[in-house]
Amino acid sequence: NAGVTQTPKFQVLKTGQSMTLQCAQDMNHEYMSWYRQDPGMGLRLIHYSVGAGITDQGEVPNGYNVSRSTTEDFPLRLLSAAPSQTSVYFCASSGIGGAGEQYFGPGTRLTVT
Amino acid sequence: DAKTTQPPSMDCAEGRAANLPCNHSTISGNEYVYWYRQIHSQGPQYIIHGLKNNETNEMASLIITEDRKSSTLILPHATLRDTAVYYCIVRALRGSSNTGKLIFGQGTTLQVKP
Numbered sequence: 001n002a003g004v005t006q007t008p009k010f011q012v013l014k015t016g017q018s019m020t021l022q023c024a025q026d027m028n029h030e031y032m033s034w035y036r037q038d039p040g041m042g043l044r045l046i047h048y049s050v051g052a053g054i055t056d057q058g059e060v061p062n063g064y065n066v067s068r069s070t071t072e073d074f075p076l077r078l079l080s081a082a083p084s085q086t087s088v089y090f091c092a093s094s095g096i097g098g099a100g101e102q103y104f105g106p107g108t109r110l111t112v113t
Numbered sequence: 114d115a116k117t118t119q120p121p122s123m124d125c126a127e128g129r130a131a132n133l134p135c136n137h138s139t140i141s142g143n144e145y146v147y148w149y150r151q152i153h154s155q156g157p158q159y160i161i162h163g164l165k166n167n168e169t170n171e172m173a174s175l176i177i178t179e180d181r182k183s184s185t186l187i188l189p190h191a192t193l194r195d196t197a198v199y200y201c202i203v204r205a206l207r208g209s210s211n212t213g214k215l216i217f218g219q220g221t222t223l224q225v226k227p
Contacts, residue, residue, distance in 0.1 A: 035215075042200065042218055043157065043217040058214065059216070092215075101159040102157075102159060103159075105156055106155065107154070
């Protein structure tokens with residue numbers, strides 16, 4: 001198993017640009033989520049999904065969209081990038097309806113200038 | 114989910130036990146205590162979780178007080194590779210609207226010294 005994979009590893013955007021951060025898992029997990037981590041801070045939940053076709057907002061959803069068309073993939077879209085979205089983004093997945101251990105990807109380091 | 118309180122930082126000598134405390138005085142009956150750690154900007158790594166009984170696995174032990182208002186993560190023989198930020202998280206499992214969500218606080222930065 002590759003576990004949770006994220007692409008790209010690094011990205012630089014200009015203010016106003018849009019892009020999609022990719023996340024995939026090969027463990028057939030129902031639950032997937034996106035977090036952001038600002039320097040020196042803990043992780044904050046952006047959006048999550050409890051299964052294909054079902055998504056919901058976390059703590060800091062503004063400026064981000066998600067969709068879950070398959071069990072494996074959970075992309076995060078930045079609609080119009082802002083410098084405040086400079087952060088490291090982590091994707092995670094878990095089985096048993098989200099109750100079990102969560103597996104995290106390696107992260108995407110995003111800089112918005 | 115209940116909030117948790119952890120000391121911001123701790124030191125531990127290599128080879129000694131590291132005891133990381135966590136207060137969760139508002140924990141509910143259906144909420145578990147989870148511990149994760151994050152080593153230098155990598156993705157967080159699951160360590161252990163428990164409800165009310167003490168738990169042990171190959172990485173650590175988790176001691177939960179009888180009233181469940183606090184817990185301690187024990188790394189029995191800390192190594193330099195255990196230097197990381199440790200997060201104590203309380204969350205419910207099935208049957209709660211918060212199922213699956215992990216709410217991270219600031220965590221405890223553990224520095225293991227030679």
